[in-house]
Amino acid sequence: MRPGVLIFWLLAVPMVACALLVITSRNPLRSALFLVAHMLLLAGMFLSLSAQYVAAVQVVVYAGAIMVLFVFVIMLLNLGGAQKMDAAGLGWALGIAMSLGLAALFVGTGVWKSGLHAGKATAKTLAQGGTAQAVGFALFDPELPWLFPFEVASIVLLMAAVGAIVLAKRKL
Amino acid sequence: MSFAVPTEHYLLLSAVLFCIGVAGVATKRNPIVVFMCIEIMLNAANLGFVALGRHFGDVGGQIYTMLIIAVAAGEVAIGLAIIVSLFRTRETIDLDEADLLKL
Structure with missing residues (x-):
């Protein structure tokens, strides 16, 4: 297995697991911590896509600032884990059905075998396309x-x- | 130019994460967790943008991602302020209780 492929799977599997734990945790604070882990893994994914600057912004703004705001509000409201905060019965089933329907739509349109035409990516754009300099000049x-x-x-x-x-x- | 991991893999991962976010938004009643699920969906879109930007050798995908991050920061600030004022007036933030606009 090539190292790039290995890194992809090492990042992708925990990322999906963290996203699932965000929506299955009963305690909002635990959800927030799993979301931080999810965002840090996504920053690693951006690095593997050679988007270094976006990865840094992801860590500083998302995993740093936005998540601090979330945790701050959870602490401020201090609701405790006792409140039942999940939709029950029909609402839950409808939500899952909606998500699965959307997944079926994505699979039906064949997102992974769409046959993207080859872009203008070169070794140069890969090596330098994601630095702060390149992004700033384009901006x-x-x-x-x-x-x-x-x-x-x-x-x-x-x-x-x-x-x-x-x-x-x-x-x- | 061929990549070690094809762009389609990233797009499929992005689709999976988006669906997880949709499931969370539809099944949760705690607006803070609903917000977190919206963040998952935004992140999934960001992953798609960056992957396609790499595919086409265009830095625009990364700039889109940064604009999305800026909008997400503003959205979280406003949304959490709404949750705080909702809690202040109703003593609960359960989304099923906030039905004043319902017919």
């Missing part, structure tokens, strides 16, 4: 369409920060 290149979405993202983040304060603060 601010006036020839490419990414500059405007980047600026809009900053406005979205500002609006989210203001909105979160307005929603959660008792008295402004």
